Amino acid sequence: MKKNILLSVISALLVVASFSPLGTGLLAWVGAVPLLFALQGVCAEWPCGGARKSFFLGWLWGFVFSVGTIYWVVNSMYYYGGIPLVPGAFIMLVLAAYLALFPAFFALLFYFTADYRPLFRLFVIPALWVSLEFIKSFLFTGFPWALLGYSQAGFTTFIQLSDIFGVWGISYWVMLLNGGIFLFLLNLAHGSGRRGLRIEPFLIFVATAAVFIVVVVYGLVQVGSVNKETALWPEVKVAAVQGNIGQAVKWQHSEQKKTIARYSALIQEASVAFDNADGVAADNNGPGLIVLPETSMPFFLARDPDMLPLVKDVARDSGSYLLIGSPDYKSDGEGGHNILNAAFIFSPGGDITGRYDKMHLVPFGEYVPLKRILFFIEKLTAGAGEFVEGRGLYPIELELGGVKTSVGTFICYEAIFPSLVAELARGGPDTSADTARTAGTARTAGTARTAGAARTAGLLVNITNDAWFGDTSAPHHHLDMTIMRAVENRTFLVRSANTGISAIVSPTGEVIEKTNLFEAAVITARVGIRQGGPTFFGRFPNLFPCAALIFSAIIVILSLRLRRRY
Structure with a gap:
């Protein structure tokens, strides 16, 4: 058992090292192999009583992995939440222990399905993994941080399949590679003297190689195809x-x-860059879009009689649309107010013409869940009270590149939820009554959306304040997740982060421009406005993980019934 424990710990450390900022994503292809051998060792040594041992090994793997990928929580609580270092570390460990339950259940299901033929297990193992990742993405509001597929964000070719299957498909592919290596080595060793198993290593190798080749070929073809298509989009x-x-x-x-003065200077810098770009471009397609970070104006901008005119002047001077993050509030119906984390669009004329209010809030960051029970806990966000969710996932409409389009804006934490961004990218909630009530709702919510307008977002924008993370791996992980959102929806993406990392990302996941951490900076580019409907993933963002979940459930149920029979 000691050997299996060591293999689990080594495996977790390898997978942690496969994520940014280390830039060793190829480690993810083999990082889970030691864990699979550890679990197989339990299956071989305790074929009838190894469930608890498998669960423990999976939990241990998950605990080490989670500590290695969410240790930044301590930084947030210590520096901005007023929580002492030791209690903060304890809270982080409790969270890691909870997140470790998902790999633990994977290990348990691995144990129950160990009797299937090796070639079939090649496809069962990644399905089990993706199923648990998917459950983690929505259980208790969800926390899909550091999914296995994000380890590949730096490899443009390998992530193109996400326009069909999303990050879930990349996680499946990476775990299939691990499973293929594991099953090939296992059956190569165990099957050499048994005629019936001699062909298994060969079949596993061929199947794994075939899947790998399909992913690579699709990636290469799609990169070229998407680049040709985007060259025709309005800029x-x-x-x-x-x-x-x-x-x-x-x-x-x-x-x-x-x-305001600092951002005014940076906006002026962006405007100068735009003017220079117009000087060398073949034509000038009208005003550009300058994006400021989440809560970049940390006061009630839209309602402040002193500050609002100053920002309007900045917008007029820029000659561009400004997208600015700022808190806002609305009546709670009981004489008080609810706080909203908002993004406002200022037109080149200085008017507020649209807005988006954040929908998926950060537990303990922007609000405290179960407040009556956890009355002694304060949220981390300073200065504005507790936030409530907005009215819905509606893009902001405006005219860019000489065409009427919409900007799918998502704020901070929302970037880690694939289906949320997919809904924004395809134009918001798909309800039959939506078109009929669009004009009225747009007026009441302040969102510039008109009935009959094109639904698909032409551009994605992510505004965030990653100052909470400090100089840890978290800003890098957060950027990687945002890169995947651009590929899933085949849309150019602009990301503005208060302390970094800000970036402009192409529909193939190429980072066109990006900043460093903890510097005042401006990055600019000319990008295309997406034309046409949503991607397959954009239409059905949960299809693949749900299919993996159903498939896994059927396999596990059949396995348990067979075990009871024998």
């Missing part, structure tokens, strides 16, 4: 502005005018 100038304003001071009232 628009975009900029991501990174203010690098410290979390400790940004909510102070005395800093408000300084904040």
Whole structure:
């Protein structure tokens, strides 16, 4: 058992090292192999009583992996939540222990399905893995951080399949590679003296290689095809502005005018870059889009009689659309107010013409769940009270690149939810009554959306404030997840982060421009406005993981029934 424990720990460390910023994504192809051998060792040694041991090995793997990928939680709680280091570390360990339950159940299901033929197991193992990742994405509001597929975000060719299957398909492919190596070596060793198993290593090798080749060929073909298609899209100038304003001071009232002044200077820098681009471009397709980070204006901008005119002047001077993050509020119907995490669009004329209110809030960051029970816990976000979710996942409509389009805007934590961004990318909720009530709802919500307009978002925008993370791996992980959203929906994406990493990403996942951490910066590019309908994944973002879940459930049920029979 000691050997199996060691293999599990080594495996977890290898997979942690496959994620950014280490940039060793190829480790993910083999990182889970030691875990699979450890679990197989339990199956061989305790064929009838190894369920608990398998569960423990999976939990241990998950605990080590989770500590290695969410250790930044301690930084957030210590520096911004006022929680001492030791209690903060304890809370992080509790969260890691919970997240470890998902690999633990994978290990348990691995044990129950160990009697199937090796070639069939090649496809069962990744299905079990994806099923547990998918459950983790929605259980208790969901926390799909550091899914296995994100380890490949730096390899453009390998992630193209996500326009069909999403990050779930990339996770499946990576775990299939691990399973193929594991099953090939296992059967090569155990089957050499048994005629019936001699062909198994060969079949496993061929099947694994075939899947690998299909993914690579599809990736190469799609990169070329998408690049040709995007070259025909109407172009628009975009900029991501990174203010690098410290979390400790940004909510102070005395800093408000300084904040506007800093962003005004950066916006001016972006405008100069736009003018220079117009000088060398064949034509000028009208105003560009300059994106500022989440809560870049850390006050109630839309309702502040002193600050709002200053920002309107900045918008007019820029000659571009400005997308600005700022809190807002609405009546709670009981004489009080609810706080919203909003993104406002300012037109080149200085008017607010659209907005999006964040839908998926950060537990304990923007609100405290079960407040009556957890009354002693305060949220991490300073200065504005507790937030509530907005009215829905509706893109903001405007005219860019000489065409009417919409911008699918998602804020911070929402970037880690594939189906949420897919809904924004395809134009919002698909309900029959939506078109009829669109004009009225747009007026009441302040969103510039008109009945009969094209639904599919022409551009994706992510605004965030990753200052919470500090100089940890988290900003890199967060960017990788955002890259995957661009590929899943085949749409250019602009990301503005307060302290970094800001980026402009192509529909193939290529990072066109990006900033470093903790610097004030502006990045600009000319990007295409997506034409046509949503991708297959955009239409059916949960189809593949649900299919994997159903398939896994059937296999596990059949396995349990067979075990009871014998």
